[in-house]
Amino acid sequence: MKNSIGSSLLLVLALGALGFVIADNPPGGVRWGVFGAEEAPLLQKVVFLFLTYAWPGFLSCFAISMFQLQARLAASGANKRTVFSICVFASGTMLLSLRSLSLSPTSGIAYVAGMAMGYTLMARLYAVRMRTFFGRVSVPWPIWRGDTRAVQAIDEMARMRRAA
Numbered sequence: 001m002k003n004s005i006g007s008s009l010l011l012v013l014a015l016g017a018l019g020f021v022i023a024d025n026p027p028g029g030v031r032w033g034v035f036g037a038e039e040a041p042l043l044q045k046v047v048f049l050f051l052t053y054a055w056p057g058f059l060s061c062f063a064i065s066m067f068q069l070q071a072r073l074a075a076s077g078a079n080k081r082t083v084f085s086i087c088v089f090a091s092g093t094m095l096l097s098l099r100s101l102s103l104s105p106t107s108g109i110a111y112v113a114g115m116a117m118g119y120t121l122m123a124r125l126y127a128v129r130m131r132t133f134f135g136r137v138s139v140p141w142p143i144w145r146g147d148t149r150a151v152q153a154i155d156e157m158a159r160m161r162r163a164a
Helices: 005-024 032-037 042-075 080-103 105-123 148-163
Strands: 125-133 137-144
Touching (some): 042 105, 080 105, 080 137, 125 148
8 A cells, every 4th residue: 555645744743733732731730841850760750651641542542442343343243252351351441541541631642642543553454353272262363454365365255155
């Protein structure tokens, strides 16, 4: 797939907007200069920034991915126990991300970025197949759009089903 100038420009604008919002909304509501001048150890500052920005982003990315996976598994006729388990993970993770958002309003930036990453990740997913391990354990297994051999195999199976 070719990259167009429009999509590249849109990405630059989105990243610029995120950068501006981070610069304009420092963690804890104090200026970045005050945060940098604080005498706390560097590790403590890094952990604080991780919990403020990276953790809510990771949680929202995981929640969106699980919600999308749940919808695809349900549509493909997966076992109800599997669908319910994925829903529990998705809902629990979304609650954790909303909790972290309520504890630090500046985490909203990471929450938005995590949601965007989750939707982008799931847009790259072509299909979900169930794989069996140890002879009995069925596990959802992703087929990514970049895996041409697996995509062709799924397409071939779909053509055979339509012909039958």
